[in-house]
Amino acid sequence: DIQMTQSPSSLSASVGDRVTIPCRASQNISSYLNWYQHKPGKAPKLLIYAASSLQSGVPSRFSGSGSGTDFTLTISSLQPEDFATYYCQQSYSPFTFGPGTKVDIK
Amino acid sequence: QVQLQESGPGLVKPSQTLSLTCAVSGGSISSGGYSWSWIRQPPGKGLEWIGSIYYSGSTYYKSSLKSRITISLDTSENQFSLKLSSVTAADTAVYYCARTIVRDGYNFDYWGQGTLVTVSS
Numbered sequence: 001d002i003q004m005t006q007s008p009s010s011l012s013a014s015v016g017d018r019v020t021i022p023c024r025a026s027q028n029i030s031s032y033l034n035w036y037q038h039k040p041g042k043a044p045k046l047l048i049y050a051a052s053s054l055q056s057g058v059p060s061r062f063s064g065s066g067s068g069t070d071f072t073l074t075i076s077s078l079q080p081e082d083f084a085t086y087y088c089q090q091s092y093s094p095f096t097f098g099p100g101t102k103v104d105i106k
Numbered sequence: 107q108v109q110l111q112e113s114g115p116g117l118v119k120p121s122q123t124l125s126l127t128c129a130v131s132g133g134s135i136s137s138g139g140y141s142w143s144w145i146r147q148p149p150g151k152g153l154e155w156i157g158s159i160y161y162s163g164s165t166y167y168k169s170s171l172k173s174r175i176t177i178s179l180d181t182s183e184n185q186f187s188l189k190l191s192s193v194t195a196a197d198t199a200v201y202y203c204a205r206t207i208v209r210d211g212y213n214f215d216y217w218g219q220g221t222l223v224t225v226s227s
Contacts, residue, residue: 001169032211036153043202043217044153050210087153091212094166095143095155 002026002090004098012106019075021101023088028068032092035064035073038100039084047086048073078103108132110203110218118197118225124190128203128218135184136161141206142186143214144177146199154199158206159186193225 003026013019023033031051038044046055048064051071061076075082083105088098114126128142135142143158157167159177167175176189190197200222204214 034211034213036214038153043219044214045217046213046215049213049215053210055215089153089155089213094168095158095212097153097155099152 002029002093002096004088004090004096006086006088006098006101008101009099010102010104012104013078014106015078015080017078019078019082019103021073021075021086021103023066023071023073023098025069025071025090025092029090029092031067032090033064033066033071034089034091035062036087036089036097037082037084038087044087075103108205108216110205110216112201112203112218112221114221114223116222116224118193118223119227120194120225121192124188124193124197124223124225126188126201126203126221126223127185128187129183129185130205131184133205134181135179135186136181139208141208141212142177142179143204143206144188145202145204145214145217147202147220148196148199153202156190157188195225197223198225199223 005024033051035048036044052064085100085102087100109131111129118124141158141160159165174191200220202220203218205216207215
């Protein structure tokens, strides 16, 4: 099975900061990588699909990059509503989520 | 706007079968180009995909759960279901249903709110 790693497991940031969240796959997954935002008690929300495509309705401050084994989610200017846990997920074979990176307030 | 809603018992005894249903509104589960998935999150842990079913009825399951899991479609009610047999405390989790779209790979674009299932005697 393809393993996904996300490090750090948590990070502290301030409103307005540029935040980058890395994700690594245990083998080449091309661009079959998606990003989700998850808040407690809520349904996870798709942000980015196919590594860099912005899901409809998602603010443009979110962007994704990478291919192969290394990927990054970037939030260009962190907003109060962005404090959440972010998961990467590969859909190369079949589906695996990373352990998540929690973004909290510094 | 597609909406999904999970329902089922919140408490299941060990060794019994967990049964959940996901009602879909705003779209037909028989539409091509989609599959319908179950994903869970144990307390304090991350998300785990457990299985999916295509509109055609074909299924694909997480390998470690394959012997215990069944996902089925009910097109007349526009819903799909999960059955997980021989449950243990390790199956305690919030269970989410989600639509899986085939779009440059597969991604989960609509989710239910989730339902907590506790396995305990």
